Every structure is written in structure tokens, then in C-alpha cells.
Amino acid sequence: MSSSGLALVVTAVAVGAAVPVQSAINAQMAAGQGHPLYGALTNTAVASLALLVLVMALRLPAPNLRAALALPWWTWAGGFIGAAFVFGALFVAPKIGAAAFAAATIFGSVAASLFIDHFGLFDFPMQAVSIPRLCGVGCVLLGVALLQMGRP
Numbered sequence: 320m321s322s323s324g325l326a327l328v329v330t331a332v333a334v335g336a337a338v339p340v341q342s343a344i345n346a347q348m349a350a351g352q353g354h355p356l357y358g359a360l361t362n363t364a365v366a367s368l369a370l371l372v373l374v375m376a377l378r379l380p381a382p383n384l385r386a387a388l389a390l391p392w393w394t395w396a397g398g399f400i401g402a403a404f405v406f407g408a409l410f411v412a413p414k415i416g417a418a419a420f421a422a423a424t425i426f427g428s429v430a431a432s433l434f435i436d437h438f439g440l441f442d443f444p445m446q447a448v449s450i451p452r453l454c455g456v457g458c459v460l461l462g463v464a465l466l467q468m469g470r471p
Contacts, residue, residue: 338408338424339417345409359406419466426459 320328341362349358404424412420433456439445446452 335421339412339421341405342408342412342417342420345405346413349409355406355410358409359402362405362409363402415467416470419463419470422459422463422466426456426463429456429459 345358345362346355347358348361349355352358352361408420408424415423433448433452435441435443436446437448
């Protein structure tokens with residue numbers, strides 16, 4: 320693996336490690352504000368502000384709104400999916416634990432990715448479902464089950 324490839328993997332690991340921290344922080348914010356939706360709203364508002372500051376600091380040109388409006392309708396779903404993840408994380412993770420939540424979301428991601436790859440959705444190259452790939456998904460599901468064993 321090249322050094323740039325290694326740096327990208329390390330970055331992905333760091334981002335993944337931040338997810339349970341974010342869930343815990345957002346859950347505390349939600350508890351302090353009285354409802355999980357307020358915690359999710361605060362998270363996305365702060366995230367939007369941080370991204371706006373970054374765009375301004377980098378002096379990026381204005382986005383091409385005409386081109387964005389010409390994109391397929393489903394390209395706008397990313398924001399809804401992000402909001403659902405933030406809300407789900409802050410609501411579910413404190414109830415099932417950080418490790419179980421992380422494993423369950425990874426299982427969901429891998430299972431959906433297998434479907435996306437198989438059908439070549441979203442312009443991804445087609446990669447058929449195979450026994451080894453299904454076994455990989457099964458291993459992740461087994462991890463979710465093992466992390467839940469012994470929980471009340």
C-alpha cells in the first residue's frame with residue numbers, strides 16, 4: 320500500500336472512531352435540550368456552520384446551482400440520510416451501546432453496499448454478489464450478535 324493510501328485508511332479509521340464519540344456528545348446535547356431532534360438539529364447546524372467557514376477560508380467559488388438543480392432528484396437525499404444517521408445515532412447508541420451501534424451500522428453499510436455493487440447503482444461498477452462476499456456480510460452480522468450477547 321502506498322503512503323497516500325495508508326494515510327487515507329488511517330483517516331477513515333479516525334473518522335470511524337469519531338462516530339461513537341459524536342453519538343455520545345449528541346445524546347448529551349439532546350438530553351440537555353429536552354428532545355433527541357434538538358440534539359440532531361444542533362449537530363447539523365454546527366456542521367453546516369463549520370463547512371461554511373471552511374468554504375470561506377478556502378475561498379471556493381460559488382457552487383453551480385443550475386447544474387445542481389439538473390441532477391437527478393435522488394442526489395438531494397444525502398442530507399436526509401445524514402440527518403437520519405445523526406438522529407439514529409444519538410437516539411439508539413446510548414440504548415444499545417457504542418460498540419453494538421457501530422457494528423450494526425457497519426452491517427447495514429456493508430449489506431447496502433453489496434446491493435449497490437451487485438446492481439451497479441449510483442454509477443458504481445457492477446460486482447456480482449458471491450459466496451465469499453455474502454460470508455463477509457455474515458461475519459459482520461455475527462459480530463453484531465456477539466456484541467449484543469449478555470445484554471439485558
